[in-house]
Amino acid sequence: MRRVAIIGCGQSKHGRRTDVNQAELVAEAVWAAIEDANIGPEDIEAYAVGNMQGFGGICQPDLVFADYIAAGGKAMQRVATGGTVGGSTAHLGYYEVASGMYDVVLAVSWEKHTDSAEPGATTGLLHVAFANLSYMMKIGMDMRSFAIMGLAGAAAGISAYQAAFYMARSGCRIEHFDMVAAKARRNAAKNKYAHLKWPNCTPEDIAKTEMLIWPMRFGHVCPASDGASCVIYANEDAVRRLGVKEVAWVKGVAAYADEEADQGESYQGTAVVDYSDQTGAILSAKKAYERAGIKDPRKEIDMAEIYAPFPHQELMFSERLGFFDDGTAWKAVEEGVTEIDGDFPICPSGGVNTTNAIGSSGMQRVVEAALQIMGKAEDHQVPKDVRNAVAHAWGGQVQFNTVMVLGDRPKGW
Amino acid sequence: MKRVAIIGYAVSRLEWDAEKTREEAVFEVAREAMRSAGIEREDLGTAISASTDFLDGRTISNCMLIGASGAYLKDESKAEEDGMYAALYAAQRIMSGVHDVALAVSHTHSWIFNPHQVTQYMLEPWFDRQNELLNEITLAALQARLYMSRSGADEEHLAEVCVKNLRNAAKNPAAFRKMADVTVEEVLESRLYSSPLTELMIAPPCDGAAAVILASEEAAKEFCDDPVWIRGIGNACDRYLRDRDLGRLDSLRIAAERAYRMAGIEEPFRQIDVAEVTERFAHQEFMAYEALGFCREGMGKVLIEEGMTEVYGEIPVNPSGGALSGDPVCATGMIRLIEAVRQIRGETENQVEECRTALAHAQWGLCAQKNLVFILGDRL
Amino acid sequence: MGVDRYSGLPFVARFRWNVGKTMEKFYRSFAEKKILAARCEKCGYTVVPPRQICPKCYSTISEENLVELSGKGVVESLTEVAFKLDGKGGYIWLEKPELLAAIRLEGASSTIFARVEGEAKVGSEVEPVWAEKIEGKPSDLISFKVVE
Structure with missing residues (x-):
């Protein structure tokens, strides 16, 4: 199997980017990555691109700005899988190199929420609910769940259920969500690309914010950001040929698709009764570790970037990905294990909870994990030695998961 | 680079105003493609679908198709372009040596939106x-x-x-x-x-769906006489x-x-x-x-x-x-x-x-x- | 024929796109009936509407390299359009076909697409038709017309 490494990373500044158009936003990340890898655009043979096109209102936007990112005459492939799309694009880029078809591939994903005239992220999320309505009426789907989706956005509505399920299952309390959200805001303050920064934020600060839909407070919810993230992959020979010094090796990737959450509840599905169960995440992690040659994830993996727009998801997924026992992650949070200087740092970048440009978010997890391995995370670099890191993303109706294991040396060394 | 073969396929009849949902259309071709390849759903390692959010009039157009395409608890992804790009991605996944048998499936119901x-x-x-x-x-x-x-x-x-x-x-x-x-x-x-x-x-523009099964050299020889x-x-x-x-x-x-x-x-x-x-x-x-x-x-x-x-x-x-x-x-x-x-x-x-x-x-x-x-x- | 169907709530989303700083200058200069382009210092490619990255050689084009075009151009391709789309997927059949052209503006390397008035042919020279009241907005540039 071909060895593949990340040789360059780039991010745009995330936040409300009304100063640029969508093409310029993506170009910002792409050219930063090309510069970071210290290569020329002519070295790139193929592109992997992805975003959720309903958010920015451009159908196949990559075709509009192929010539902003030096893709004229190059191979380009596009994926779109909901919130996972950044992770899926990262996987696509990896497979493009691993297949042997190309040696150097650039993967970029992004979102531009401020182009939407309606308030932020709900535009895109509500589309899931709206477009499903006729289907629901026909199939006889439960209108109650539709009403909740309409209230908080489709994935957000399900996430509120999911948080409640998780609390019942693990015994954790809303205070633990406050802790995770406060940690995210403190970490983001150290990350120059992040959106919501709050130095010295405390759980008490978060607890003062309004309760939106139980158990979620305003201070728990991610912002709708604009941003783009990019990585450049190369195979082993190209790493040598291009003379790249700092790399992060891709040791294993895996993804498992579960059924759309509501299908289980309302019609003929395989019945995903507990949205915090996340079988897909458990399987993805196991398979990715197996492919990476990792036997004991707790010992061998040093940090993780988990896709968690809402705080309970950081706790839940850190268990599903095998870092803590089922239902115990909140105890680790109480002990400060997941802080930047903790024993197992999670989302030292601030994570999706503080910066959510949908398409960009999954890719940003890969970028941040790679930066930690290369030691280039600057102010939010974790003090411990990072040899293996995990980048995760979820998407769809809490049904898709992607996992990528990165290391400071290739598998088997 | 590993060799890749096409070992099964299915195409629906192209029509206007198809009397089936997208899910049914995808289910039919996915099942028929697997049957023609002589494989079971359990033999599939990965599935790539192809559809677009704008054509479907809904975001995350693949999120309802997981059961229909047989991708449940498989490594699924969606190429948001023509189905042949889904076949390309499926082929790349096999070439990489990570997967052996892949499904690529695509559909558009043009009656949903012009x-x-x-x-x-x-x-x-x-x-x-x-x-x-x-x-x-x-x-x-x-x-x-x-x-x-x-x-x-x-x-x-x-x-x-x-x-x-x-x-x-x-x-x-x-x-x-x-x-x-x-x-x-x-x-x-x-x-x-x-x-x-x-x-x-x-x-x-019309309604239709298609699916192909791709396989590595070893798997192709196992399942198929004329890959x-x-x-x-x-x-x-x-x-x-x-x-x-x-x-x-x-x-x-x-x-x-x-x-x-x-x-x-x-x-x-x-x-x-x-x-x-x-x-x-x-x-x-x-x-x-x-x-x-x-x-x-x-x-x-x-x-x-x-x-x-x-x-x-x-x-x-x-x-x-x-x-x-x-x-x-x-x-x-x-x-x-x-x-x-x-x-x-x-x-x-x-x-x-x-x-x-x-x-x-x-x-x-x-x-x-x-x-x-x-x-x-x-x-x- | 066909199974029952329901239109449900509409798939409608309104967008207000940020055009970026360079495009903003482009539109604002409409107020003075000017059409701006960006000329790549490195390869000479002149792109209209202007932008910051050269579509040919991908080098950065700085603000100093915005140039004003004469506004005149040549029709490179032409079609008589018999319909419009109504935004919801329906066709509006026009009583009188409209002319749509691919136009190469004088001094530009890229092509723009615009409606043309008059007896245009491939090769015709055209010039912009400005709105009566111009405000530095996209709506200022109505179409092009054949130069008499």
Whole structure:
């Protein structure tokens, strides 16, 4: 199997980017990555691109700005899988190199929420609910769940259920969500690309914010950001040929698709009764570790970037990905294990909870994990030695998961 | 690089107003493709679907298709473009050695939303979307005029392409628009959309789905007696409309060159037995002839005049009827791929004799901005 | 024929796209009936509407390299359009076909697409038609017309 490494990373500044158009936003990340890898655009043979096109209102936007990112005459492939799309694009880029078809591939994903005239992220999320309505009426789907989706956005509505399920299952309390959200805001303050920064934020600060839909407070919810993230992959020979010094090796990737959450509840599905169960995440992690040659994830993996727009998801997924026992992650949070200087740092970048440009978010997890391995995370670099890191993303109706294991040396060394 | 074969496929009948949901359409072709490959769902390692949020009128268009496509608890992803790109991604996953057997499935139900309207949303929004006359059809008309003035082809040549493809389609039971006795005059007299393009020169949007099963060399030999091998792949994307040579398909030329190099093809005209191309508009078939190297620049019309691209000709193109016989947008290119497979296996209703090497082409974007070419063969 | 179907709530989303700083200058200069382009210092490619990255060689084009075009151009391709789309997927058939052209503006390397008035042919020279009241917005540039 071909060895593949990340040789360059780039991010745009995330936040409300009304100063640029969508093409310029993506170009910002792409050219930063090309510069970071210290290569020329002519070295790139193929592109992997992805975003959720309903958010920015451009159908196949990559075709509009192929010539902003030096893709004229190059191979380009596009994926779109909901919130996972950044992770899926990262996987696509990896497979493009691993297949042997190309040696150097650039993967970029992004979102531009401020182009939407309606308030932020709900535009895109509500589309899931709206477009499903006729289907629901026909199939006889439960209108109650539709009403909740309409209230908080489709994935957000399900996430509120999911948080409640998780609390019942693990015994954790809303205070633990406050802790995770406060940690995210403190970490983001150290990350120059992040959106919501709050130095010295405390759980008490978060607890003062309004309760939106139980158990979620305003201070728990991610912002709708604009941003783009990019990585450049190369195979082993190209790493040598291009003379790249700092790399992060891709040791294993895996993804498992579960059924759309509501299908289980309302019609003929395989019945995903507990949205915090996340079988897909458990399987993805196991398979990715197996492919990476990792036997004991707790010992061998040093940090993780988990896709968690809402705080309970950081706790839940850190268990599903095998870092803590089922239902115990909140105890680790109480002990400060997941802080930047903790024993197992999670989302030292601030994570999706503080910066959510949908398409960009999954890719940003890969970028941040790679930066930690290369030691280039600057102010939010974790003090411990990072040899293996995990980048995760979820998407769809809490049904898709992607996992990528990165290391400071290739598998088997 | 590991070898990849196509071991099973399925195409739905192309129709308007299909009496089934998208989920049912996808389920039918996915199940039939697995059956034709002789595999069970448990044998699948990965599944790639192809659909787009704008065409489906819903975001995350694959989120309801996991059960339908058989991707439940599989490594699933969605190519948001033509189904042949899903097949490409599936092939890459096998080539990498991570997976052995893959499903690629694509569908579009055009009745959900007019695909030509969707093409308006593909325009760059800061300037071009201020102009209400711009859409896929009018831009293709401008492209047709550029091609015609460069090559000397006229409206009748365009109509002759339609006559060839619609007559071929009459033999294809799955085709949507079939006209066994259509004439050049009828094509020219059909409703004018945007000169020189008349109704019959524009691929008719319709409902349809298609699926293929791909396998590694070892798996192909285990499951299948007559696998069809992917010998060459070429993929290229052009610049946006305003900054490319609209009268040429440069990205198709580049894609073809790459595919030929990989497959060891030096003289495409002689070495390729049949080509299935995606001609969303009649003139694009001529442009494809030239970009694929079947003839010299500007000589596309000669191939039609001499009947060389008829099913009995030297280089048959679109014996299935091509996209002009039915355009279920995301499935159109994948159907070309499947028709090429069927030609090699000798299974078609409009069979090319002694067909051993076939070319399949998919396009995507306004005026065919992106192009993908597969070379298939009956042996490695 | 067909199974029952329901249109449900509409798939409608309104967008207000940020055009970026360079495009903003482009539109604002409409107020003075000017059409700006960006000329790449490195390869000479002149792109209209202007932008910061050269579509040909991909080098950065700085603000100093914005140039004013004469506004005149040549029709490279032309089509008589018989329909419009209504935004919801329906066709509006026009009583009188409208002319749509691919135009190469004088001094530009890229092509723009615009409506043309008059007896235009491929090769015709055209000039912009400005709105009566101009405000530095996209709506200022109505179409092009054949130069008498």
